[in-house]
Amino acid sequence: MDLHLRPASECFYDAASLGEIMLRFDPGEGRIRTARSFRVWEGGGEYNVIRGLRKCFGMKTAAITAFADNEVGHLVEDFIMQGGVDTALVKWFPTDGIGRVCRNGLNFTERGFGIRGAKGCSDRANTAISKARPEDFDFDYIFGELGVRWFHTGGVYASISEQSCETVIEAIKTAKKYGTIISYDLNYRPSMWSAIGGEQKAREVNQEIAGYVDVMIGNEEEFTKCLGLQVEGQDASFRHLNVDGYKKMIEEAVKKYPNFRVVATTLRAVHTATVNDWSALCWADGEIYRSKSFERIEVLDRVGGGDSFASGLIYGLMTYGDPELAVNYGAAHGALAMTTPGDTSMATKQEVEDAMGGSSVRIRR
Secondary structure (H helix, E strand, O other): OOOOOOOHHHOOEEEEEEOOOEEEEEOOOOOHHHOOOOEEEEEOOOHHHHHHHHHOOOOOEEEEOEEEOOHHHHHHHHHHHHOOOEOOOOEEEOOOOOOOOOEOOEEEEEOOEOOEOOEEEEEOOOEHHHHOOHHHOOHHHHHHHHHEEEEEEEHHHHOOOHHHHHHHHHHHHHHHHOOOEEEEEOOOOHHHHHHHOHHHHHHHHHHHHHOOOOEEEOOHHHHHHHHOOOOOOOOOOOOOOOHHHHHHHHHHHHHHOOOOOEEEEEEEEEEEOOEEEEEEEEEEOOEEEEOOOEEEEEOOOOOOHHHHHHHHHHHHHHHHOOHHHHHHHHHHHHHHHOOOOOOOOOOOHHHHHHHHHOOOOOOOO
């Protein structure tokens, strides 16, 4: 399929994302509530995608975000730089020293094990990026003068404040004006929308955004909550995907939003926190493509698996224009990302392609 990507020769960046990037505190095998030490990483739903595109797939990417100008902000910046993502588009906000004016987001996440599920505890109110307004970023310069082939953002960022709703809509409209391909992960979090209007506000914002999106990513529950689309025959728990009902729902979505070129979702069956079944679906040109299934894979850290799926999917679409190949890049990359700690992928492109082909996991020397 031809997504009509802007030529690489016209664009400074292959891809850019807009969203919050937090400092993640990881207690390893332990619990947040009893930890005496943490490892720290950077992470964020939108950022993780372009970080994977850079580190695993070798594309030139940039993060559009904001930090409070203090030591914590510069620590997160250092992590981003280590991942190879360009920080030139970061907006630095002055702060008062104790976070009254603005601060940087923190995310405490434990991995879970066996019958104990993963658990997160975010501390992200009043952050610099949640207070950023459209005028804080020169989107015409970013998408017009510099040029970006692919722009990714999502519902996590859209939900953190009233200002973020406005900023993400302005960014998407500007990207579309310059011919940039737009992907969006619905990533519905009811607890985050609750402070700014709940499900009604989520639907209002996401329905406006959906009118500009080329590649929409989300599960069946998110299409229902965010876009008001129903999956026929779906159980109320959303634990199992009714593929025929999902396909019908996509057909309705495309009628409502004819701009959708690709719709994709991950499929996860949780046996225990550390044993999952994992695969993905991708709709394009009226066809549903299902990835290779990874049955009963052992999970070290599930956070970021969906984001790594998105980056593999985007790489496949940008590089080959083949939705079946793309959904397999996504599923394999997501599976590998869950075998290492932290939100972001540590996989190589060769490892992804080996996993797609079912290569042996024997030791390599």
